[in-house]
Amino acid sequence: MKRLTRKVTKRRSRGIAKKKHMVISKPEMAIAREISPLVAKYWTQRFSLFSRYNEGIRLDEEGWYSVTPEAIASDQAKSCRDVLVIDCFSGVGGNAIQFAKSGCHVLAIDVDPQKVELSRHNANIYGVGDYIDFIVGDFFLLAPFLRGNVAFLSPPWGGPDYNKIETFTLGMLKPQSGYSIFKAALQITPNIIFFLPRNIDFNQISELSWLSSPPLDLQVQENHVFGKLKGVTAYFGSCASTCSSVP
Numbered sequence: 001m002k003r004l005t006r007k008v009t010k011r012r013s014r015g016i017a018k019k020k021h022m023v024i025s026k027p028e029m030a031i032a033r034e035i036s037p038l039v040a041k042y043w044t045q046r047f048s049l050f051s052r053y054n055e056g057i058r059l060d061e062e063g064w065y066s067v068t069p070e071a072i073a074s075d076q077a078k079s080c081r082d083v084l085v086i087d088c089f090s091g092v093g094g095n096a097i098q099f100a101k102s103g104c105h106v107l108a109i110d111v112d113p114q115k116v117e118l119s120r121h122n123a124n125i126y127g128v129g130d131y132i133d134f135i136v137g138d139f140f141l142l143a144p145f146l147r148g149n150v151a152f153l154s155p156p157w158g159g160p161d162y163n164k165i166e167t168f169t170l171g172m173l174k175p176q177s178g179y180s181i182f183k184a185a186l187q188i189t190p191n192i193i194f195f196l197p198r199n200i201d202f203n204q205i206s207e208l209s210w211l212s213s214p215p216l217d218l219q220v221q222e223n224h225v226f227g228k229l230k231g232v233t234a235y236f237g238s239c240a241s242t243c244s245s246v247p
């Protein structure tokens with residue numbers, strides 16, 4: 001039987017230089033006034049979402065609140081180099097870009113055609129568009145036909161209000177429960193990286209490794225940006241031994 005480890009590591013992602021958050025030009029102020037109150041909060045964090053934001057990065061409203069902050073995406077990508085990664089819920093490309101930057105080839109899937117266009121555009125700004133294949137499609141329908149070395153899961157957390165819940169359960173993930181999402185990913189590979197809310201029920205993460213026989217190795221990492229806990233990443237299978245821990 002494979003060894004099951006459940007060691008929680010804290011990873012403090014450094015984020016981007018503070019100065020960029022304080023200098024707001026007049027055109028930027030005009031943009032800030034035009035955007036919705038929901039987006040305004042995330043716009044102030046734009047350089048921690050994409051350090052190259054000013055080079056023309058584009059996001060839609062859901063993209064603003066659901067993209068993985070760049071420092072976290074970069075840490076997650078360090079666990080797999082030079083392999084084929086299936087980014088099953090690729091959004092506006094925050095993770096796909098970082099996987100490609102770490103030498104991986106990426107298959108980026110999103111059910112929303114606009115997201116796929118935005119992630120293609122953003123990947124080109126980072127110069128990694130050639131290392132990503134973009135697919136518009138439903139992950140659950142595609143999963144039985146996909147093969148890859150690593151499956152990356154960053155499904156919707158149900159909007160910004162996930163933070164108000166005391167304990168987030170796998171059943172609250174969208175568009176299906178975390179168990180269904182994980183089972184779909186197991187059809188591709190046992191090497192799975194699952195990005196989850198910071199208030200997730202840790203016992204349920206362990207249960208996921210028992211959906212495979214023998215149970216999968218597991219390593220759980222807390223993701224901080226500027227000292228704030230932003231999420232939790234669970235690394236399963238071979239990813240458990242390659243994920244970065246406290247330096």
Ligand SMILES: C[S@@+](CC[C@H](N)C(=O)[O-])C[C@H]1O[C@@H](n2cnc3c(N)ncnc32)[C@H](O)[C@@H]1O
Pocket residue numbers: 066067068088089090091092093094095096109110111112115137138139140154155156157174175
């Ligand atoms: C949390 S966002 C992903 C963010 C992404 N990691 C990033 O950094 O940009 C979740 C994405 O899942 C997509 N999605 C929802 N249901 C899906 C499905 N059945 N198949 C594929 N994508 C889906 C949404 O359109 C949304 O863009």
